[in-house]
Amino acid sequence: xxxxxxxxxxxxxxxxxxxxxxxxxxxxxxxxxxxxxxxxxxxxxxxxxxxxxxxxxxxxxxxxxxxxxxxxxxxxxxxxxxxxxxxxxxxxxxxxxxxxxxxxxxxxxxxxxxxxxxxxxxxxxxxxxxxxxxxxxxxxxxxxxxxxxxxxxxxxxxxxxxxxxxxxxxxxxxxxxxxxxxxxxxxxxxxxxxxxxxxxxxxxxxxxxxxxxxxxxxxxxxxxxxxxxxxxxxxxxxxxxxxxxxxxxxxxxxxxxxxxxxxxxxxxxxxxxxxxxxxxxxxxxxxxxxxxxxxxxxxxxxxxxxxxxxxxxxxxxxxxxxxxxxxxxxxxxxxxxxxx
Amino acid sequence: xxxxxxxxxxxxxxxxxxxxxxxxxxxxxxxxxxxxxxxxxxxxxxxxxxxxxxxxxxxxxxxxxxxxxxxxxxxxxxxxxxxxxxxxxxxxxxxxxxxxxxxxxxxxxxxxxxxxxxxxxxxxxxxxxxxxxxxxxxxxxxxxxxxxxxxxxxxxxxxxxxxxxxxxxxxxxxxxxxxxxxxxxxxxxxxxxxxxxxxxxxxxxxxxxxxxxxxxxxxxxxxxxxxxxxxxxxxxxxxxxxxxxxxxxxxxxxxxxxxxxxxxxxxxxxxxxxxxxxxxxxxxxxxxxxxxxxxxxxxxxxxxxxxxxxxxxxxxxxxxxxxxxxxxxxxxxxxxxxxx
Numbered sequence: 137x138x139x140x141x142x143x144x145x146x147x148x149x150x151x152x153x154x155x156x157x158x159x160x161x162x163x164x165x166x167x168x169x170x171x172x173x174x175x176x177x178x179x180x181x182x183x184x185x186x187x188x189x190x191x192x193x194x195x196x197x198x199x200x201x202x203x204x205x206x207x208x209x210x211x212x213x214x215x216x217x218x219x220x221x222x223x224x225x226x227x228x229x230x231x232x233x234x235x236x237x238x239x240x241x242x243x244x245x246x247x248x249x250x251x252x253x254x255x256x257x258x259x260x261x262x263x264x265x266x267x268x269x270x271x272x273x274x275x276x277x278x279x280x281x282x283x284x285x286x287x288x289x290x291x292x293x294x295x296x297x298x299x300x301x302x303x304x305x306x307x308x309x310x311x312x313x314x315x316x317x318x319x320x321x322x323x324x325x326x327x328x329x330x331x332x333x334x335x336x337x338x339x340x341x342x343x344x345x346x347x348x349x350x351x352x353x354x355x356x357x358x359x360x361x362x363x364x365x366x367x368x369x370x371x372x373x374x375x376x377x378x379x380x381x382x383x384x385x386x387x388x389x390x391x392x393x394x395x396x397x398x399x400x401x402x403x404x405x406x407x408x409x410x411x412x413x414x415x416x417x418x419x420x421x422x423x424x425x426x427x428x429x430x431x432x433x434x435x436x437x438x439x440x441x442x443x444x445x446x447x448x449x450x451x452x453x454x455x456x457x458x459x460x461x462x463x464x465x466x467x468x469x470x471x472x473x474x475x476x
Numbered sequence: 477x478x479x480x481x482x483x484x485x486x487x488x489x490x491x492x493x494x495x496x497x498x499x500x501x502x503x504x505x506x507x508x509x510x511x512x513x514x515x516x517x518x519x520x521x522x523x524x525x526x527x528x529x530x531x532x533x534x535x536x537x538x539x540x541x542x543x544x545x546x547x548x549x550x551x552x553x554x555x556x557x558x559x560x561x562x563x564x565x566x567x568x569x570x571x572x573x574x575x576x577x578x579x580x581x582x583x584x585x586x587x588x589x590x591x592x593x594x595x596x597x598x599x600x601x602x603x604x605x606x607x608x609x610x611x612x613x614x615x616x617x618x619x620x621x622x623x624x625x626x627x628x629x630x631x632x633x634x635x636x637x638x639x640x641x642x643x644x645x646x647x648x649x650x651x652x653x654x655x656x657x658x659x660x661x662x663x664x665x666x667x668x669x670x671x672x673x674x675x676x677x678x679x680x681x682x683x684x685x686x687x688x689x690x691x692x693x694x695x696x697x698x699x700x701x702x703x704x705x706x707x708x709x710x711x712x713x714x715x716x717x718x719x720x721x722x723x724x725x726x727x728x729x730x731x732x733x734x735x736x737x738x739x740x741x742x743x744x745x746x747x748x749x750x751x752x753x754x755x756x757x758x759x760x761x762x763x764x765x766x767x768x769x770x771x772x773x774x775x776x777x778x779x780x781x782x783x784x785x786x787x788x789x790x791x792x793x794x795x796x797x798x799x800x801x802x803x804x805x806x807x808x809x810x811x812x813x814x815x816x
Contacts, residue, residue, distance in 0.1 A: 365699065
């Protein structure tokens with residue numbers, strides 16, 4: 137079984153963006169009526185998925201995608217708490233619709249209604265709703281809801297603990313994933329995403345979060361940002377900062393996906409990171425959708441690169457299935473309930 | 477001949493930091509007298525270098541280091557223009573002293589007196605002084621003088637052009653190098669440095685700076701941040717953004733150093749980046765000074781990793797010497813004047 141841990145609903149029916157546009161218009165003109173999320177027919181949703189994520193999943197030999205709202209669309213830096221709440225609910229409800237229509241191919245991960253400066257406590261109700269009522273198996277946590285101004289405390293700060301407590305209680309992991317950049321220095325998918333991955337990992341080295349929360353689990357996407365390429369630097373910095381070795385200190389709770397879009401990068405990832413810490417992911421349909429002229433395959437068809445590794449079968453099963461089931465126990469339970 | 481393109485004077489005599497401390501004290505208490513940089517004897521400077529950078533250079537088989545002030549000490553985010561100017565001059569003058577004492581082993585690269593919000597024009601006089609009067613061969617350019625708040629325009633913005641014009645006129649490259657982080661989200665050497673490298677490269681893809689300045693050259697340190705590991709992503713993003721292929725668009729003017737502290741990372745760097753674009757560097761004495769328990773050698777002894785590659789001799793010469801002489805023509809001229 138092949139589980140892609142990192143897929144986004146970037147192909148929603150047009151009415152979903154129209155709802156967002158109405159929210160944005162009301163930010164400018166507060167006399168406008170508060171918009172309501174539209175009703176979508178099953179067919180509209182089915183088409184948007186069958187022609188895109190599901191088609192690609194099948195073409196590439198995958199079975200299931202851990203599916204969340206479009207990351208760049210979360211836009212936590214725009215609007216107030218009420219707007220962020222309505223937007224997160226609409227996005228998450230749409231993910232739920234997809235999962236209901238394709239329960240064998242998609243499982244939900246939720247967007248949190250984060251707002252810069254608003255305590256993270258205010259996001260836990262939506263997490264609980266998504267997990268307990270909608271059957272979601274995790275959340276996307278934005279370490280920088282300001283959109284590239286990095287005004288929130290680091291992830292090891294106690295300000296984040298109310299969310300971590302709830303995550304541990306619900307037994308769900310978070311993928312650490314920023315949204316669109318509001319800072320002209322940072323291209324969203326070419327800089328901000330990777331920087332956030334790198335930044336979060338270093339914060340985890342600096343702190344001692346997993347002593348406090350042994351059951352807390354984070355997936356750092358995009359192959360861990362710059363981390364595996366600079367693995368020697370991180371081992372050396374941990375030593376220089378008198379932190380325990382990375383394997384003991386963070387790698388029991390931190391996992392990297394395989395959203396690295398060339399063979400040399402995937403080779404490096406598997407060379408330096410233990411196979412127990414790697415989850416298959418493609419970020420599909422995502423940042424890079426074109427075909428690599430050098431290989432004639434899609435850049436983001438990451439399964440091909442992993443297949444090239446000729447891993448032992450037990451390692452393949454770890455990366456493609458078992459690690460995801462371990463990191464997302466509610467996914468495991470859902471699959472078992474399906475007899476899988 | 478082996479030229480290390482990335483060394484910092486992190487071991488200055490204590491009086492240099494005392495001068496900085498006096499500057500900082502005066503920020504808090506403006507009634508204090510404006511401090512003056514101390515006089516250092518040749519012996520003080522000689523000792524600080526012979527016991528550290530020069531010893532390590534010799535032990536590791538290097539010949540020459542392109543040497544600049546401590547990067548984390550630049551602290552462009554602290555103080556006003558007068559203070560930044562006095563500090564840059566003191567730091568650069570000290571580099572000049574080292575070069576005068578060890579002209580066969582060190583050549584200077586200068587710190588610019590950048591201040592967030594102050595036009596970059598105000599830094600060009602110090603660049604000119606260092607190049608024309610002190611014989612320096614390049615500068616370190618901080619793309620984020622705010623220290624992790626990223627409040628300046630991207631490097632492709634015209635606001636930076638006055639510096640680029642002067643760099644082209646003087647025929648000197650810049651290493652793109654941030655300083656200490658003033659943002660608790662970013663560990664200086666574990667996140668901010670690498671993020672800046674990644675960010676700068678993506679900015680260069682977005683823009684068309686080298687069409688405007690064909691003679692402009694940038695060295696992106698720390699192995700290019702996350703870039704080589706995500707080379708497929710950058711190739712795909714360039715395509716998605718309708719930019720020319722990276723080789724044509726940026727790689728005629730952008731170079732990466734080899735400050736990557738493990739074999740797997742160096743292997744990747746040389747696998748994806750053309751040997752013409754790689755300059756040997758160690759960042760010594762820098763971010764990671766300890767010994768790797770896995771190899772029993774210093775993490776930052778990057779020459780060892782390159783030696784392991786068994787490159788053809790012509791490629792070795794490129795990486796260890798010829799690329800540096802090409803990117804830093806004033807270094808080449810200085811070496812030729814020495815008969816080297």
